[in-house]
Amino acid sequence: MKVIATSIPEVMIIEPKVFGDSRGFFFESFNQENFRQATGLDVRFVQDNHSRSVKGVLRGLHYQVRRPQGKLVRVVRGAVFDVAVDIRRSSPTFGHWVGVELTEDNYRQLWLPPGFAHGFYVLSDIADFLYKTTEYYFSDFDRSILWNDPGIAIGWPIEAGVSPVVSSKDEKAARLVHAEVFE
Numbered sequence: 709m710k711v712i713a714t715s716i717p718e719v720m721i722i723e724p725k726v727f728g729d730s731r732g733f734f735f736e737s738f739n740q741e742n743f744r745q746a747t748g749l750d751v752r753f754v755q756d757n758h759s760r761s762v763k764g765v766l767r768g769l770h771y772q773v774r775r776p777q778g779k780l781v782r783v784v785r786g787a788v789f790d791v792a793v794d795i796r797r798s799s800p801t802f803g804h805w806v807g808v809e810l811t812e813d814n815y816r817q818l819w820l821p822p823g824f825a826h827g828f829y830v831l832s833d834i835a836d837f838l839y840k841t842t843e844y845y846f847s848d849f850d851r852s853i854l855w856n857d858p859g860i861a862i863g864w865p866i867e868a869g870v871s872p873v874v875s876s877k878d879e880k881a882a883r884l885v886h887a888e889v890f891e
């Protein structure tokens with residue numbers, strides 16, 4: 709596997725080694741020891757999630773207070789534009805975002821450490837999105853920041869005049885300036 713740096717040092721792109729042959733392909737989607745050697749991180753994942761979305765859906769920007777989650781995210785069907793936003797107030801990159809295309813063809817994964825808000829926009833007709841988390845989900849601690857907060861100004865690849873499909877929870881989300889963030 710290969711680690712590719714992003715403009716936020718703690719957010720990393722992981723590219724697994726894919727073995728293709730006449731049958732199809734094989735790759736290790738997660739190997740704890742290789743991940744540790746490549747990233748220097750000793751992570752422990754406790755939950756695996758799978759969501760399916762149709763084109764134009766935007767989920768996010770989500771995070772969990774009290775019990776922040778590190779996430780290793782990927783796409784096994786379709787394509788998304790995936791975004792991590794640093795919401796650690798004391799961080800030199802507080803409020804900065806990183807966006808990466810994750811597709812079924814590039815096999816890329818994105819590592820988001822605890823302390824980041826996460827969201828994605830679906831570019832394909834269907835996207836199956838898989839991710840591992842370092843903390844369990846607690847609905848009471850679940851928080852959302854407005855996906856189009858001008859204070860963050862994410863460059864979503866959304867065509868002019870198109871409104872993404874967002875949940876009612878995400879529609880009502882707070883702007884970063886009013887959000888409960890990490891210190």
Ligand SMILES: Cc1cn([C@H]2C[C@H](O)[C@@H](COP(=O)(O)OP(=O)(O)O[C@H]3O[C@@H](C)C(=O)[C@@H](O)[C@H]3O)O2)c(=O)[nH]c1=O
Pocket residue numbers: 757759767768769770771826827828845875
């Ligand atoms: C995230 C999650 C949701 N749920 C339930 C709550 C709710 O009834 C239903 C749908 O939840 P949501 O609308 O929050 O699902 P969704 O909008 O897909 O939320 C996810 O978005 C991406 C961007 C993330 O980063 C994730 O951490 C998570 O917040 O599933 C769980 O039971 N466990 C979980 O871990």
